[in-house]
Amino acid sequence: MDRRKLDVVLSTILIIASLIILTDDTLVEGGAESDLGSMFLPRIAAGLIIIFSATIGIQSLRRLLKRTEIDSLERIVTDGFSGIFIYIGIFIAYWLIVPHAGFLMTTPFVMFSVALLLGGRNWVPLIALSVVTPVLVFYGSSHFLRVFLPTWTLS
Amino acid sequence: MLDNILGGFASIFAVGPILGIIAGVMIGIIFGAIPGISAIMAIAIILPLTFYVDPIIGITMLLAVYKAGIYGGSISAILINTPGAAASFLTAVDGHALTKAGKAGKALDISLYSSISGEMLATLVLIFVAAPISAISLQAGPVEKVFLLLFAFTVIGSLAGESIPRGLLSCCLGMLFAMVGMSTITGASRFTFGYTELMAGFTFTPMLIGILVMPEVINTIRRRKVPHHEMAITRSPNPADNRISWKEFRSVFGTVLKSSGIGTFIGALPGLGSSTAAFIAYGEAKRTTKKPEEYGKGSVEGIAAAESANNAVCGSSLIPMLTLSIPGDDVAALLMGAFLIHGLTPGPMIFFEHPDTIYAIFAGFLITDLFLLGIAKAGFKSFVKIASLRRYYIFPCVTVFAFAGAFTAGQNMDDILVLIVFTVLGYSMRLVGLNPAVFIIGFILTPFLEQNLDQAISIVGTDYHLFFASPFSWVFIALSIFFVYSSIRMRKKAANNAADGITKNPSATTSGEAVQIPK
Structure with missing residues (x-):
């Protein structure tokens, strides 16, 4: 371009x-x-x-x-731009869904999607990482930083 | 001053600050060593974690991340020829040549020792020079400060951008974005378009993460099909190749001292940064060495020159920030934001208003080098292993940390929207050659400019000639013109040299083993 x-x-x-x-x-x-x-x-x-x-x-x-x-x-190299649009799309969806579904429910899907986008295919470690990281971030921020990330509000 | 320094050491030798330094050093080395993640990204991601701790712990931790991150950049440069930061470009040239020769241990050792020597020297200069300069700068009134800030905008905008108009345009855009929301002087709401959410302006942390961190993530996603390079330390059967001896270090110590001096001086000037320092020091070392033919082919002295200079910038880049309220580069701008968030306004008054805190931070900055030496030396293998993790493990975590970090600032979802908007803006700026770091500096300094300009106008009234009554005003005008002129000359010279290089060696642009510089 x-x-x-x-x-x-x-x-x-x-x-x-x-x-x-x-x-x-x-x-x-x-x-x-x-x-x-x-x-x-x-x-x-x-x-x-x-x-x-x-x-x-x-x-x-x-x-x-x-x-x-x-x-x-x-010259702007446009190779791989589709990935950028997908990533921005994932992030916008993350922003829209988190207030309703909560951080703990949404983040594993977002992490897994980004890992897939980056070519990750090692399912077990990826799923483990996607589940454990949000739990650590959620409880770490609420206990140590007093920051309360959004929780489930659909009920 | 000596009492303050001793008091600073007394404050820093406590469990909290020491743990902060250890954590900062480890995070810095790991983040710095991961290709695609730089020290500035590490600081931006860690910044929200420090909001809730004492400034001595929080700021010291950030500074430890900074120092260790700059050093960490040399690990990937040496082992896989991919500098973690542009400043490690020259380290990659000589360091990777040594790695290919089976002497990775020697390259890593000299890089560590030179980095620490450079950082220590610059930190000592910072400690002993900052307070006296701040005493002089206290004499400056609002009129002088206006010219000082205009000088800073001009120098940073003209030196740091891809071209002078693009650098200055980045700065002006940062200024404009800083003026969104309620004016601190008149209370008027500007550019809010009826949205009350914009009355407080853009939240700093999400904007910072969006402009500086997320474009790197996007860049990695764009280049997701580039093969992953596994880092590993190659061991030579000859033990002398795996380490640097005292004799070898002593032989390059003169170069280390000279390069540290160059780095310290360059770092204290706004807008130049660690890459310039590394290139100038490397050039000077090559000019004065007895073995110039070794440079570029695995010279230990070359690594020492580049690393000591680029690490010396860490300490001295804080001099203009702490004495004149001018961040010298993007990392200093980010650290200035961190100081402000912690209720410390960088500038000459900091030495009088918060002497205990600032000298404790200085003491922490100095002993960080000792921790860096011990931790890096003890954990080379582990850091290399962690930094070798595949990007599909690292970048999903970075995404979540960025989200949580942006949310932490104000605990509302609007900040996430700010993060998304500035992510797109930051990446678009890079595409069109605008400089996000200059944008941030414009954003941070504009409130100071507006405040001082308002006070200056109140002082001079309608006698506008009084703006030029002080010799400081003329000095800063002259310096601004000089820097713009020298920047134009420097760029022309660089363009001519590049053109000569292509004419003399047309294959240079199309062949050869290229060093991968992170974009």
Whole structure:
């Protein structure tokens, strides 16, 4: 994948977002009067983002238009990206299910799924690891850290 | 100062801190030695565990993870030619050559001794230099601090990024994300879009784990089909090949001292980091040695130079953080966050407000080296075995620790959403060449900048020329320009050298035994 195309798209998005920050007064609500003002620093940052994004975007656009040869830094290797999407999907499902099914019920499945994704096929040690680790983390955090991970709430 | 140092040692010699150091050293070596997991990941994962203990135990444990993690990176570099951290790249070159020659024990020994020598020297410099510098920096008022922070942003952004615009853009994005939520100065809510959950801003720990740790997990998942390399210490029948003798260590001690000095100096400058220190020290050692032809082919002196320099950075990178509130690199930024979470604001006042705690931490930092020496030497084989575990055992555990760590911060599920969002953001940033570490530094320093800028504006009123009345202001402006200029020159020189290298040896880019650098 050609990173230069991504640079142009990203720069455009960042410039538009920065222009909104520079012009939209509804992004800040309330607050006391101060010499500096609540939006002074965000707008300075937005102005700088426009400058740096434009620099990156224009450089990449020029190289694209000149059809210069793509160098190693400008090539995004997309091999294995399917695994990334699956992993993010597993994590989002984990986040959605844990409040209802609890940490102890959900985590073994998540650990087992990630291990499978990474090519693990040693079933017995993987199942043991997937069951023992959440139990240790759950009781360790509740007893030593006083952190109470979510529990089953379906009943 | 001497009283404080002695008091620090008295505080650290207790069961809690010592157990913290031992645990930190063991975790650091194991995490550092696992390819794909770096010291910074180890610190980010361990950080939530330290919330509930005394700062002396918690911070000392994190610092032990840091030191041991940097050293641990050399184990995988030497044994399987895969540096655990980019700073161990040169160690891999010479260390793996020795491993192939059946001298892994010698390489591991010199790496350990040099690492500890470098760390000890830098820690001593930290202890004796930090307090006097902080006394000077106390003279700085809000106006000077504004210029100091702008200098830090410019230097870190321009030196640490893939290119200057990308580094500075990363920093600006970090600044913008830091301003989400309620302004600490005016009480106004910014960029919350009506969501009350955003009023407190982004929770630091899940954001940190998302930006710095999870992209490494994702990277491992992307490269899941790359074959697993088993680590093993090869033993030579000749006992002299399996260890480093006192005579051999004494012959490279001059190099160790010089490289430690280089590492200490580089580490104290913001933005350069341990890789730069290792490369400069290695280059200098090669330039001055009597046997330059051995470098790159298994030179004990080469390993000593690279390892002592990159480990010296550990101690000295804390100097700008503790004296000027400027984290010198990504690990220092993370440690700065840890200090803040523990109620200690890094900066010159820390030596006056919390002298007992800070000198106890210094004492702990120093004796960590002794524990590192003992634990690493005693458990080489065990650490190598644990670090050789297949990734499908390690990364599911990392996923769960990241989840639990993010939840620990605020004990609510919104923090997990923050973790997911910043995981995607952190990985996307890497794909487009933005620097997540610079993003974090921008995020951490922006509240300080805003606070000092507000105070400075209150002081100068409408007489804006007063901003430039102090010589400090001009010094920092000049330094910022100098660093940006030298960064441009450095990058141009590196690009020209690379182009020359390709012209002279076109096969260099396509053949040869490449060292695998973790991305």
